[in-house]
Amino acid sequence: MRSFWFLALACWVWLAAAADLYKVLEVSRSASETDIRKAYKRLSRKYHPDKNKEPDAEKKFIEIAHAYEVLSDSEKRGIYDRHGEEGLRQAEGGQHHANPFDMFSQFFGGGGRQEQTRRGPTMLSEIEVSLADMYTGKDVDFMIKKRILCDHCRGTGAASDGDIKKCTGCDGMGVKLVRQQVFPGMFAQTQSTCNECGGRGKVIVRKCPHCGGEKVIDHTAHYTLEVRPGMPEGHEVVFEGEGDESPDWEPGDVVLRVRGQKIRGSWRRKESSLYWRETIGVEEALLGFERNLTHLDGHTVQLKRTGVTQPGLVQTVAGEGMPVFGGNGHGDLYVEYNVVLPTSLSPDLKRRLADAFHSTRPKDEL
DSSP: OOTTHHHHHHHHHHHHHTSOHHHHTTOOTTOOHHHHHHHHHHHHHHHOTTTOOSTTHHHHHHHHHHHHHHHTSHHHHHHHHHHHHHHHHHHHTSOOOOOHHHHHHHHHTSSSSOOOOOBOOOEEEEEEEOHHHHHHOEEEEEEEEEEEEOTTTTTSOBSSGGGEEEOTTTTTSSEEEEEEEEETTEEEEEEEEOTTTTTSSEEESSBOTTTTTOSEEEEEEEEEEEEOTTOOTTOEEEETTOSOOBTTBBOOOEEEEEEEOOOTTSOEEETTEEEEEEEEEHHHHHHOEEEEEEOTTSOEEEEEEOSOOOTTOEEEETTOSOBOTTSSSBOOEEEEEEEEOOSSOOHHHHHHHHHHHHHTSOGGGO
8 A cells, every 4th residue: 555544544534624524525515425426536536646746636635535435424424414523533433444545446446346337328519619719718618408316306206215115016126036837736936027116126106296206307507618729620528427317327428529610711720720811902912012910819910922922822820820739839820812803903003013014124125
C-alpha cells in the first residue's frame, strides 16, 4: 500500500470532521443513493492523486472516500444526519475504515471485488456551434431529453415502502418450482421465473401515483458544454453517467459530438487552417489595394496587394488561422481573391486605367 496510508488512516476522521459530508460530495441533504454514487464517481476521479497533482488532491480524495462510505450506508447516514460526526464516531467505536484506494478500485472494477453492474446505453447527440465560438471558446448551454428515476418513489414504482410486499407466488424467491409427471410414478421438477413478480421476489400492491409504477419519468436535463478554442470538427465530449436512469442499471454516458455551423459564403475551416474568399474589383486587381478583414473574434487583419492580382490567387496570412487545439499558436489563413468585372467603365476609371497602362509603356510605343 501507499506509504502515506498509515498516517492518513489515523487522521481520516479528524479531516472529515471539519467539513460537512454532503458539501464534500457536493450534494444536497435530500440526495438519493444514485446522486451520492454519481457524485463519488465524478469527484474521486477528479481528485485521484495518480491523475491530479495538486498539493491537496490526496487529502481531498480521502475526504471524498470517507463521505461516500458514510452517506452510501443508510444506517451510518441516519446516525450522521441525527448526531453528526461525533455521534458517528461513538456509534462506530473505533471500527476499521475502508482504504480509500481499495474503495476506488472496487468501485471502478480496477482490483479487489468487482461489482458486476449493468451499464445503460450510451446516448449520442450532436450540437452545432458557430465557427466564431470554436475560435474564441465559449460555454454553450444545451438540453437533452432523457429518463430519470421517479423523484417520488426513487425508482421502486410503489406509492410507499409499505406497498412493496413479498411475492406469495414464489415466497420471495423469484422462481417457481414446477413438478411434472413424466411417467407413471416418475416426476420431474423444473424451475422457472415467477410470472407474478417477474423474478424480483416482490410485488407492488399500490403503484406510485407520480410515475404510474413505471419507476422512471421523462426529464429535460440542462448541461453546459465548454467549447475550447480550436476544438476540432466532430470532437466528442463525454458526460459520464448522465444517460437514461433505471433501477436495473447504472446510467450510461452522454456523448456530445461538436459540429461547426456551415454558412454559405462565410469562413471555412480545415483543421487549424481558415479559408476566406475576398471579392475585389478590376481596378484593385490591376493597381493593388489595402483592405481590412474583420476576423472571427473581431480583430482586424490587413490584406494588402501591390501588384496584379490574378482571379483565384490565394494569399497566405501566417498565424491567422484557428488556434491549435491543446497546443500553442495558430494555423494559417488562406485568402482566395475573386475578381469581379464591371458591366461598364466610368470615364474616371477609364482615365485611371489608361494612365496606369500608358505610364508603363515605352516612349516609342506612345
